[in-house]
Amino acid sequence: MKYRKMNTTNWEVSALGFGAMRLPIKESWENIDYEQATEMIRYAIDNGVNYVDTAWPYHVEKSEKFVGTALKDGYREKVKLVTKSPIWLLEQYEDLEKYLDIQLNNLQTTYLDVYLLHGLNQDNWEKIKKFDLIKGMEDLKRKGKINAIGFSFHGSYDTFREIIDYYSWDLAQIQYNYLDINYQATYKGLEYAYSKDIPIIIMEPLRGGKLAESNKEIERILENAPSKRTLVDWALQYIWNHPAVCVILSGMSNLQHVKENIASANNSEPNSLTEGELKFIETLRDYFKGKIRVPCTNCKYCMPCPQGVNIPENFNLINHVAWAGAMEDWLQVWYNEMDDDKKETDWHGKGKSSLCIKCGECVEKCPQGIDIPSELEMVKSVFEEGRSIKEFL
Ligand code: SF4
Ligand code: SF4
Numbered sequence: 001m002k003y004r005k006m007n008t009t010n011w012e013v014s015a016l017g018f019g020a021m022r023l024p025i026k027e028s029w030e031n032i033d034y035e036q037a038t039e040m041i042r043y044a045i046d047n048g049v050n051y052v053d054t055a056w057p058y059h060v061e062k063s064e065k066f067v068g069t070a071l072k073d074g075y076r077e078k079v080k081l082v083t084k085s086p087i088w089l090l091e092q093y094e095d096l097e098k099y100l101d102i103q104l105n106n107l108q109t110t111y112l113d114v115y116l117l118h119g120l121n122q123d124n125w126e127k128i129k130k131f132d133l134i135k136g137m138e139d140l141k142r143k144g145k146i147n148a149i150g151f152s153f154h155g156s157y158d159t160f161r162e163i164i165d166y167y168s169w170d171l172a173q174i175q176y177n178y179l180d181i182n183y184q185a186t187y188k189g190l191e192y193a194y195s196k197d198i199p200i201i202i203m204e205p206l207r208g209g210k211l212a213e214s215n216k217e218i219e220r221i222l223e224n225a226p227s228k229r230t231l232v233d234w235a236l237q238y239i240w241n242h243p244a245v246c247v248i249l250s251g252m253s254n255l256q257h258v259k260e261n262i263a264s265a266n267n268s269e270p271n272s273l274t275e276g277e278l279k280f281i282e283t284l285r286d287y288f289k290g291k292i293r294v295p296c297t298n299c300k301y302c303m304p305c306p307q308g309v310n311i312p313e314n315f316n317l318i319n320h321v322a323w324a325g326a327m328e329d330w331l332q333v334w335y336n337e338m339d340d341d342k343k344e345t346d347w348h349g350k351g352k353s354s355l356c357i358k359c360g361e362c363v364e365k366c367p368q369g370i371d372i373p374s375e376l377e378m379v380k381s382v383f384e385e386g387r388s389i390k391e392f393l
Contacts, residue, residue: 017249018252030062041067042075065107081112082116093132096133100112111145117150152174160189172198178239178284179289190242202249210319236248236264237272305355309356
């Protein structure tokens with residue numbers, strides 16, 4: 001495993017971190033497959049991964065408990081353990097510690113190595129300031145409940161800059177991949193944090209798995225690459241190439257993913273890609289740009305929908321249609337099998353796009369800023385009204 005120095009804490013952290021957001025499941029999202037997921041996380045740690053990231057809402061609030069259990073038998077002590085304050089639930093200053101105590105209990109530990117303010121943007125940043133939550137984080141640090149203070153981010157570049165300038169953070173976590181160089185914190189934001197010596201942790205390196213999906217055209221593109229790498233390796237190496245990056249968090253869903261990502265991490269080095277390789281990544285970027293219609297990362301923060309719409313599944317299907325360039329029979333069948341009446345309004349909702357009544361409840365929950373109701377309207381017109389995806393590309 002390759003390690004990178006986190007200057008603010010003096011830690012040597014593994015280039016690859018284990019993200020506990022897309023763990024293997026049994027049938028439903030909250031039913032984590034403990035056996036398989038424990039094998040994965042322990043394999044990763046046995047092979048050098050020393051950074052584990054979870055959060056309150058992951059896997060319908062079941063991820064932290066799983067991580068706590070998986071890190072028994074001495075594994076907790078081998079890693080930097082990270083979780084995030086669910087700031088949307090905080091109604092007063094005291095709630096910060098109240099929720100942290102629940103999280104420590106779930107994680108079966110007495111302290112966190114890193115505590116992040118979760119998913120900052122302009123709106124919730126105002127709340128952080130109003131409730132004086134940075135002072136709250138410092139109090140938690142003084143009490144020995146957390147060791148490092150940071151934030152994860154899903155807002156705009158200007159907000160990112162404002163937050164970076166506001167406090168001397170131990171680290172910041174941003175969404176970044178070769179498609180998102182002008183999105184959210186952006187490449188400029190990454191450079192700005194670097195200029196301020198703030199270590200950066202990367203999430204969504206594969207854009208919710210989309211940058212790992214190959215097809216015949218991509219295989220042809222890869223044949224002409226200046227060096228032989230897998231699609232996933234190209235995406236990861238692009239990120240590790242930047243010296244500001246300490247850790248890439250990969251939401252791995254099976255042991256094979258873990259092994260492949262570890263192999264990539266073992267080959268990573270800042271500033272190691274050649275000009276030709278960087279140029280090749282631009283070719284991949286151009287290809288993918290035209291193929292992803294809705295930038296949904298399947299994080300499920302928008303769920304459940306009160307009407308039972310399975311929002312990420314509808315976007316997953318339309319992205320498959322965009323990927324193919326036209327409707328395919330199996331996609332139409334898959335869509336038709338979804339519910340067209342309001343059966344379940346919990347995390348299991350399987351509803352089609354046409355169940356959406358545009359109440360707007362989901363919109364502000366989406367870290368990607370997707371206009372969910374209008375995109376669902378587009379999904380409906382392709383799957384239920386026979387319009388061509390080409391009209392929307
Ligand atoms: S806007 Fe549509 S998808 Fe969103 S919560 Fe309301 S009904 Fe559900
Ligand atoms: S629509 Fe937004 S909140 Fe919902 S799963 Fe996709 S990215 Fe996440």
